[in-house]
Amino acid sequence: MVGNPNVGKTSLLNALTGGDFSVGNFPGVTVEKKEGKGVIGGKTVTFVDLPGIYSFQTESLDEKVARDYLKNEKPDLILNVVNALNLERNLYLTLQLTEFGIPMIVVLNMIDEAEKEGIRIDAERLSEILGVPVVKTSAVRGVGIEELKREILKGGRVPRAFRGNLEDIIRTTEKIAREVTVAEKPEKSEIEEAFDEVFMDKHLGIPIFLSFMWMMFVFTYSVAQPLNDLLSITFDAMASYIASFDGWFFSMLGNGVVAGVGSVLSFVPNIAFLFLFLSMLELSGYMPRAVFLVDGFMSRFGLNGRAVIPLIMGFGCNVPAILATRSIEDRKVRIATALINPFMSCSARLPIYVLFAGVFFPKMGSVVIMSMYLIGVLIALISALILRKTLLKGESEFIMELPPYMLPNLKELWIMTWSRTKHFIQKAGTVILAMSVVVWYITTYPGGSIEESYAAMLGKAIQPIFSPMGWSWELVLALISGFVAKEVVVATIGVLNIDIRSIMTPHQAFAYMLFTLLYMPCVATIAAIRAEIGAKWAAFAVIFSFSVAYVIALIATGVGLWL
Structure with a gap:
């Protein structure tokens, strides 16, 4: 399981294993490793949740662990978990994953939240472009989990490889995101803009x-x-x-x-x-x-x-x-x-x-x-x-993404608390x-x-x-x-x-x-x-x-x- 931070990989792991997973460290390093087993169609499937990363471009410890695992352990299948709310940003990692030549399934998670925001993603067209199955899910609500299990049993497909320098990959992700996003995410609502004007004000x-x-x-x-x-x-x-x-x-x-x-x-x-x-x-x-x-x-x-x-x-x-x-x-x-x-x-x-x-x-x-x-x-x-x-x-620099404002889900609020x-x-x-x-x-x-x-x-x-x-x-x-x-x-x-x-x-x-x-x-x-x-x-x-x-x-x- 590979994806950006905060795309819902742990929730998906819970849904696929019934919460039966252990937490430890990868051998020789302090990076956290979640591993669980789930029975799908009579077969025992072992899931390994790799640390959340944005790309393989930098030298952070999490990225090194993820890269080494994919190269050395050669898993049977990659579940690339993608946040449907921000397809373009997530596809940047997806295209880099295609270079490993490992069968893959793209999981469009949080699809319910994306649709609330007016985002419609053409999963069939995205599947054609990448050459792999694409499944829409909402791990928290159990949406699409059975379909995902069926695709896991089929073993996924080796993706079409997307190679090139950093600029080429960025341009390609932009192009794919535009092509498969049927309804663009609407502009920030007036309320969101008002909130940001106040909460992000340099004085207030x-x-x-x-x-x-x-x-x-x-x-x-x-x-x-x-x-x-x-x-x-x-x-x-x-x-x-x-x-x-x-x-x-x-x-x-x-x-x-x-x-x-x-x-x-x-x-x-x-x-x-x-x-x-x-x-x-x-x-x-x-x-x-x-x-x-x-x-x-x-x-x-x-x-x-x-x-x-x-x-x-x-x-x-x-x-x-x-x-x-x-x-x-x-x-x-x-x-x-x-x-x-x-x-x-x-x-x-x-x-x-x-x-x-x-x-x-x-x-x-x-x-x-x-x-x-x-x-x-x-x-x-x-x-x-x-x-x-x-x-x-x-010296140090920093870049981050701001998520949309959301009313906290009572179930998630309870689980977290x-x-x-x-x-x-x-x-x-x-x-x-x-x-x-x-x-x-x-x-x-x-x-x-x-x-x-x-x-x-x-x-x-x-x-x-x-x-x-x-x-x-x-x-x-x-x-x-x-x-x-x-x-x-x-x-x-x-x-x-x-x-x-x-x-x-x-x-x-x-x-x-x-x-x-x-x-x-x-x-x-x-x-x-x-x-x-x-x-x-x-x-x-x-x-x-x-x-x-x-x-x-x-x-x-x-x-x-x-x-």
Whole structure:
């Protein structure tokens, strides 16, 4: 399966395999590989989803993997998945695929969306020109899947080869697109033009983008808070009830598992609302415009617009965001983007913000939480500028396509929101559960009280490093446990049953929030950095982020005392 990014290959893979596919990496490289099996007409067919690419003209890692796979593995059939909304752009890759001499089927996906936009494609004429079967599909709605399966069984056909230089290929794609497009896509509607005039305005665009972000944080903090409080009260009651029974098992289950995991799960409504809002911005077509809008701004920091996508993804989770840097062709920009990504505030940090903002800043929680995200972005950009002026010098350029505005499909909105939220819940049921038990153990043994526990020994040994900020050993222990996963900071506070209001002031709390925003990436993020850009840069990321976090938290403490 070969195609441009975002043409619906994963949806098509789901439709053809019933969702039965695995995700790994191609041998020897860090590029993601999706592989699944489907039974068609009694035959088992193995589908390999190659990384999304625009052409074979540049030297990005994704393109190298796709080219090498087609040359060396020689698959029986290429499913060239094409976005019917933009036939001309997609045909550029199609014509290059003809040079491999492998049987092919062209899949005109998203055909329903294209027809809504007034685009009518003559599939028969396109089939005659290319010399291969052409099937119209809508993978999300299951349209054309059975016809595609029948064509797969037939094995496709070897396409007519289109050779020539870059200009020849471009001219040919333009000619073919004109010939097979029966009804041209209409000009932008007046509403679309009006939206673009406002959203893309050089003066209004950035303030509008920031206002959307502001609404997102108000929505996430305010609307979800009643549910958050209800879940928190429920889990606290469950933990107390279970721990009231005699024996170490009930102590571990109540004070460890339920108190730790529950303290994190109570923030699921906040996380879900955050992902819901981000998904709406993506599916509506606004997010790519925000990316395009800030490209000029990003270039001042040595990055380009393509770097914005991984950075925005970092608001969800830093791990897939770092993996998304693969699409950045410039190696130095790719390294810089991966190194600064941990400064983008991932969803795992949100429970920390909500907890501390709710206790110390109840009347301005949204402002405080948004300030964390903005400070993270600011620190990331300043870090990028420093890196690009010193260790990673160079220039960079960027080109992207803007999709049409669309009302988000409710099914897609649900799938996108749920898949991201599910990842957060799975972490609570695995990593955070395990860490909650570990924290319970080191806070219970060897003595009978927390003050005599292993946790106290560890926290008190490291606490002097943070004495300038005035943080107690309990808070330091929470930071150490947060190295595994940032949500564990809240879980640790829950297991320790700390009354944070009694051990710190508002300015210390703000400094603590800043430190959790900026200090060492979690283990999974470090592993992703190591896999993408090497162990040396992963070690640098740990040292650099800790240093930045310490200095910023120290400054925040000093300013808070002065105020």
